[in-house]
Amino acid sequence: xxxxxxxxxxxxxxxxxxxxxxxxxxxxxxxxxxxxxxxxxxxxxxxxxxxxxxxxxxxxxxxxxxxxxxxxxxxxxxxxxxxxxxxxxxxxxxxxxxxxxxxxxxxxxxxxxxxxxxxxxxxxxxxxxxxxxxxxxxxxxxxxxxxxxxxxxxxxxxxxxxxxxxxxxxxxxxxxxxxxxxxxxxx
Amino acid sequence: xxxxxxxxxxxxxxxxxxxxxxxxxxxxxxxxxxxxxxxxxxxxxxxxxxxxxxxxxxxxxxxxxxxxxxxxxxxxxxxxxxxxxxxxxxxxxxxxxxxxxxxxxxxxxxxxxxxxxxxxxxxxxxxxxxxxxxxxxxxxxxxxxxxxxxxxxxxxxxxxxxxxxxxxxxxxxxxxxxxxxxxxxxxxxxxxxxxxxxxxxxxxxxxxxxxxxxxxxxxxxxxxxxxxxxxxxxxxxxxxxxxxxxxxxxxxxxxxxxxxxxxxxxxxxxxxxxxxxxxxxxxxxxxxxxxxxxxxxxxxxxxxxxxxxxxxxxxxxxxxxxxxxxxxxxxxxxxxxxxxxxxxxxxxxxxxxxxxxxxxxxxxxxxxxxxxxxxxxxxxxxxxxxxxxxxxxxxxxx
Numbered sequence: 001x002x003x004x005x006x007x008x009x010x011x012x013x014x015x016x017x018x019x020x021x022x023x024x025x026x027x028x029x030x031x032x033x034x035x036x037x038x039x040x041x042x043x044x045x046x047x048x049x050x051x052x053x054x055x056x057x058x059x060x061x062x063x064x065x066x067x068x069x070x071x072x073x074x075x076x077x078x079x080x081x082x083x084x085x086x087x088x089x090x091x092x093x094x095x096x097x098x099x100x101x102x103x104x105x106x107x108x109x110x111x112x113x114x115x116x117x118x119x120x121x122x123x124x125x126x127x128x129x130x131x132x133x134x135x136x137x138x139x140x141x142x143x144x145x146x147x148x149x150x151x152x153x154x155x156x157x158x159x160x161x162x163x164x165x166x167x168x169x170x171x172x173x174x175x176x177x178x179x180x181x182x183x184x185x186x187x
Numbered sequence: 188x189x190x191x192x193x194x195x196x197x198x199x200x201x202x203x204x205x206x207x208x209x210x211x212x213x214x215x216x217x218x219x220x221x222x223x224x225x226x227x228x229x230x231x232x233x234x235x236x237x238x239x240x241x242x243x244x245x246x247x248x249x250x251x252x253x254x255x256x257x258x259x260x261x262x263x264x265x266x267x268x269x270x271x272x273x274x275x276x277x278x279x280x281x282x283x284x285x286x287x288x289x290x291x292x293x294x295x296x297x298x299x300x301x302x303x304x305x306x307x308x309x310x311x312x313x314x315x316x317x318x319x320x321x322x323x324x325x326x327x328x329x330x331x332x333x334x335x336x337x338x339x340x341x342x343x344x345x346x347x348x349x350x351x352x353x354x355x356x357x358x359x360x361x362x363x364x365x366x367x368x369x370x371x372x373x374x375x376x377x378x379x380x381x382x383x384x385x386x387x388x389x390x391x392x393x394x395x396x397x398x399x400x401x402x403x404x405x406x407x408x409x410x411x412x413x414x415x416x417x418x419x420x421x422x423x424x425x426x427x428x429x430x431x432x433x434x435x436x437x438x439x440x441x442x443x444x445x446x447x448x449x450x451x452x453x454x455x456x457x458x459x460x461x462x463x464x465x466x467x468x469x470x471x472x473x474x475x476x477x478x479x480x481x482x483x484x485x486x487x488x489x490x491x492x493x494x495x496x497x498x499x500x501x502x503x504x505x506x507x508x509x510x511x512x513x514x515x516x517x518x519x520x521x522x523x524x525x526x527x528x529x530x531x532x533x534x535x536x537x538x539x540x541x542x543x544x545x546x547x548x549x550x551x552x553x554x555x556x557x558x559x560x561x562x563x564x565x566x567x568x569x570x571x572x573x574x575x576x577x578x579x580x581x582x583x584x585x
Contacts, residue, residue, distance in 0.1 A: 008200075021260050021261065021262060022262055024260065025256070025257060025260060025262045028253075028256050028257075029203075029253075030200045031200065031231075032249070032252060032253065032256065033203050033206055033207075033235070033246060033249050034200075034201075034206065034231055034232060034235040035231075035235075036235075036238075036246075036248070036249045036252065037206075037234065037235025037236065037237075037238040037239045037246075038231060038234040038235050038238055039238065040235075040238030040239060040241065040242045041234050041237045041238030041241065042234075042238075044241065044242070046242065046244050046248040049238075050248060050249075050251070050252055053249075053252055054252065054255070054256060054259070057256060058259075061260075073200070073229050073231055074229070074230075076231060077229075077230055077231035077234065080231070080234075081234070122189050122191050122192070125191050125194065126191065129191075140194070143220075143223075143227075144190055144191065144193045144194050145190045145191070147190070147217075147220050148216075148220065149216050149217075149219035149220040149223055150219070150223055151216070151219065152216055152220075155559075165233070168227065169228075172194060172195075172227075172228065175194065176195075
């Protein structure tokens, strides 16, 4: 059986019941390179990053049986970061406890995804965008509405790439805050 | 569909091929947008891309893991063949892994032994560059154990270039053209050492030029350099030999394959067994000199391989970035060339700034970014420096 057409959540749900290792194999196909890249960022060593990638996916085989994962990508990110940070701490390269569970915040975005099809929400989104700070509004509009890539947005606005990504990310977060605090119009 | 739907829409994951092309700067703006849309809201991609860009090996280091994982998990070969797919990245996984796990003889590497390395050409100026620190910062110098196997890099380049057509012959920046387009370079008289860390915000204080001397400096035919330069095969390079304490590490193909009988005498000094060691260490200047020899022979793919090996040791090396960019352009990868030229332009060393800007503009034309190219040519023209006339001619031809 191949799982190429399945969503991450479908694969995980099936793995919990079947324990078919090919499920984890498919997740490795999708995210192995990404996890390797994350490891490279923190460990800054090719051989250690290769080891870490293997270690994380081997660990997933047990974790996925026990954990309830809402957003796999976000969860995988936190797991990968934490494993890298634990390795660095063992090596004495960091001291503070940098572990976090911030992936839980992603659950709010999922509920927004469900609601988004509603024209009501789209109207609220249009108004919410107007409430953003000018830089965030500009970048959100250029990226999502005018479909410009980050570099194009940077060229148009004069912001650096880092600023563009930050304005878009913070703009999305502020939109989420505005939308979840907004009362539905029909109430 | 209302485009606002994209803001919180759940997206498919990036494929490995898309990831590789994005990291390598090998996408059109529309493709980049689609990839960034998939990545938006998924910080795992931000971290991964940071990791790949900080490592000169990029995705090459991942190549061996796919099959290794499936083998360790006891997954079927059917799964592995579906996973490999037809992307260039999938082929890297299949090819490079086979190379990585076996002790195979070197693949077309020209360096036979340290004894055979040619000396710098007669025209080189043996000028001295001093530096306040004995070692480069850790950011630039990779530990040897992190240096990606040379053959992995070379195979990755072969895969990268296999379906790409070189640039048209009349547009190729051959060795002769590079020489013709090379300005005379005056080295600023800097008594103090230069900090080469790109991130250092301390600006280099411009040297006051004697008004009498200023008359002699014609900015339309000469450029300044804030570090010492050395000519290898008559092409300008920044002299980093005094700064780089570690040599380039490559596999000793004689040790792997056994020394041919007719060559035994060459090593038979009865005192050393260097020829049996698995690795040999070649001084940076010698290795670069050989790379420049390949460039001189217009052997751009082979020269590029050498520049990539240098970058796997010194990821900010400006010589490898500049000449590597020219190779990428000639080999039909203008976007990758642009990325390298941008690195050169961001460097505090200004020895290649004017050349990099001009050649970047040529790359933009080749990449289909004519408006950007035109703006850059116009900027070069307005500055009235060495490439002004050339830039004007190129802009008029657009």
